Amino acid sequence: MKKWLFTASLVLLTACSAPQPPQLNFAPQAFLSTNPIADGKSFTLTSKDVRTAQYVALVDSGRANVIPLHAQQNLRITLENQLAKQLASQGFHTSMTSNNSVTMxxxxALVNVxxxxxxxxxDALVVLAVTAETPKGKLxxxxxxxxxxxxVLSASDQDIEMVLNDVTNLVLADIAADKELQNYMRERF
Structure with a gap:
């Protein structure tokens, strides 16, 4: 029994000490509105992550060695929180009992390096779909x-983080500035 326990402990310690690939800091910023457009219209916010892979970057050094990099944060939760902040700054608020919903x-979300x-x-790509739904229809x-x-030179993890966060910020800015989405939510929620 002691040999088995020793062997299991040794395997566990070896696995813990194996080098881990670095993780990127995913920190997009919500675009906050200074002029609310809605007066407390409520909605339920949900989100899904339907990406085929959970890494956020693929680094190819040209030596037949492609390394996937993951984010430190959960992308879905981080984006949901930033979208909630954006919509709150526009005068909307989340509620668990609302008949209106927003699904992100x-x-x-990938940077090919x-x-x-x-x-x-x-090359970076971020794609978000937003659905605003009421009992009478959806957008x-x-x-x-x-x-x-x-x-010049090789790309650092900070360079990759910056590109990923910048592209995500562009998408959040597009959502914040989308008049069609704002009008739909303001008029129908």
Missing amino acids: VLQD KHSVMENEM VKTYTGTAKRTG
């Missing part, structure tokens, strides 16, 4: 943000 679906010692190229909008960035 994270469809894609190709780099060598001398240069790097990053579905898809927001896409893309970016392409090249630089």
